[in-house]
Amino acid sequence: xxxxxxxxxxxxxxxxxxxxxxxxxxxxxxxxxxxxxxxEAMQIDSATIRRDFSHFGALGRxxxxxxxxxxxxFFRDVLDDNxxxxxAVIGIGxxxxxxxxxxxxxxxxxxxxxxxDTNYPLDGKLxxxxxxxxxxxxxxxxxxxxxxLPILTVPARSAQMMTDRLVAMDVKGVxxxxxxxxxxxxxxxxxxxxLSIELQTLSYFMRNVGK
Amino acid sequence: xxxxxxxxxxxxxxxxxxxxxxxxxxxxxxxxxxxxxxxEAMQIDSATIRRDFSHFGALGRxxxxxxxxxxxxFFRDVLDDNxxxxxAVIGIGxxxxxxxxxxxxxxxxxxxxxxxDTNYPLDGKLxxxxxxxxxxxxxxxxxxxxxxLPILTVPARSAQMMTDRLVAMDVKGVxxxxxxxxxxxxxxxxxxxxLSIELQTLSYFMRNVGK
Numbered sequence: 333x334x335x336x337x338x339x340x341x342x343x344x345x346x347x348x349x350x351x352x353x354x355x356x357x358x359x360x361x362x363x364x365x366x367x368x369x370x371x372e373a374m375q376i377d378s379a380t381i382r383r384d385f386s387h388f389g390a391l392g393r394x395x396x397x398x399x400x401x402x403x404x405x406f407f408r409d410v411l412d413d414n415x416x417x418x419x420a421v422i423g424i425g426x427x428x429x430x431x432x433x434x435x436x437x438x439x440x441x442x443x444x445x446x447x448x449d450t451n452y453p454l455d456g457k458l459x460x461x462x463x464x465x466x467x468x469x470x471x472x473x474x475x476x477x478x479x480x481l482p483i484l485t486v487p488a489r490s491a492q493m494m495t496d497r498l499v500a501m502d503v504k505g506v507x508x509x510x511x512x513x514x515x516x517x518x519x520x521x522x523x524x525x526x527l528s529i530e531l532q533t534l535s536y537f538m539r540n541v542g543k
Numbered sequence: 544x545x546x547x548x549x550x551x552x553x554x555x556x557x558x559x560x561x562x563x564x565x566x567x568x569x570x571x572x573x574x575x576x577x578x579x580x581x582x583e584a585m586q587i588d589s590a591t592i593r594r595d596f597s598h599f600g601a602l603g604r605x606x607x608x609x610x611x612x613x614x615x616x617f618f619r620d621v622l623d624d625n626x627x628x629x630x631a632v633i634g635i636g637x638x639x640x641x642x643x644x645x646x647x648x649x650x651x652x653x654x655x656x657x658x659x660d661t662n663y664p665l666d667g668k669l670x671x672x673x674x675x676x677x678x679x680x681x682x683x684x685x686x687x688x689x690x691x692l693p694i695l696t697v698p699a700r701s702a703q704m705m706t707d708r709l710v711a712m713d714v715k716g717v718x719x720x721x722x723x724x725x726x727x728x729x730x731x732x733x734x735x736x737x738l739s740i741e742l743q744t745l746s747y748f749m750r751n752v753g754k
Contacts, residue, residue, distance in 0.1 A: 344744070345744055347743075347744070348739075348743040348744050348747075349740060375726075411743060411747055426644040429637075429641065430637040430641035433637040434638065480749075481745065481749075483742075504750075505748060507741055507742060513584070513585060521745060521749050523741055527647075531692055531718060532562075532622060532628075533555070533558070533559050533734070534717075535691070535692055535716075537555070537716060538715035538716040538732050
């Protein structure tokens with residue numbers, strides 16, 4: 333893992349997107365690419381791309397552009413994509429079920445390895461090939477299945493309690509699909525995806541286009 | 544609808560979140576609230592809240608705080624939450640199915656009214672109470688069901704084509720669950736939720752906590 337404490341957060345958030353596009357270019361057999369071409373493909377302005385890339389060190393050359401293979405190695409290294417990410421789904425309602433069926437089929441490096449739901453037994457039951465256990469055994473099963481990345485899809489009333497348990501287990505973050513604003517220590521990272529809020533914001537922007 | 548062209552985009556994105564918290568406070572019978580209390584509940588720093596609220600006009604008074612009912616009326620007005628939002632789901636795979644089952648049960652102002660998928664007939668078929676039609680009749684059914692907000696959950700290969708049709712229908716935006724970077728005119732708004740990218744970013748932050 334490279335030292336990266338100097339990379340601004342806004343840049344960091346774009347890393348996976350850069351990585352995906354560089355992968356596409358590489359698979360298409362493209363050897364080098366300009367910030368302008370990247371800008372057109374990604375719809376991010378080229379000044380932002382050049383500024384972002386400057387944080388990664390001298391990866392481009394004037395009049396030549398960026399070497400796609402070098403970028404690929406760099407992003408894979410930074411994002412540690414060589415390691416597989418073991419995802420745990422907590423809460424198997426509608427969304428949880430959809431996640432188990434989907435299970436990142438297109439992504440070799442991401443896999444739901446275990447799931448938890450109060451309607452499942454302590455000794456587990458397979459759903460779409462994923463073992464689902466009662467949350468009473470969450471701590472031991474997280475360890476047994478080497479789960480690292482939890483996705484929280486429980487009812488709102490259980491969200492904080494399950495998060496507290498994740499914090500106590502020394503897990504470092506969660507992808508939160510509940511509408512609950514989780515209370516966590518500074519060392520624990522929460523990413524929230526709230527569909528109602530996304531739609532409401534989108535609707536607001538749609539109604540105010542061009543104003 | 545208020546004039547709001549002066550509100551910065553970062554503030555705009557927080558509007559639905561403010562609205563939800565103000566609703567909670569109102570339902571709890573709280574009449575007034577300080578920026579500090581809002582800050583603690585929402586985990587947004589109070590300087591940001593005061594700055595955001597200053598864009599909405601003089602809504603608070605020093606030493607008194609904000610009147611919850613006035614805020615509620617204000618946010619409802621700005622977000623047009625008096626109107627119901629009619630959502631259309633395009634693509635009924637795993638995620639599309641989960642969305643139809645979920646259908647914003649907790650949210651009276653948001654409702655999936657129609658859906659589209661190539662595996663469904665031209666004259667439609669009900670799934671969880673929502674009529675699902677073949678996309679060949681998307682244009683007429685959008686109008687018939689007064690759909691405004693499309694959610695795109697089609698396979699990646701169909702994403703741009705369906706978006707082009709939405710643009711041609713004069714729809715103003717889309718919530719994009721596909722990994723495709725959609726090409727759209729400036730007047731069309733795209734919000735993308737890419738689960739792989741969310742997880743990869745989260746994982747990156749988790750591995751770099753405290754560094």
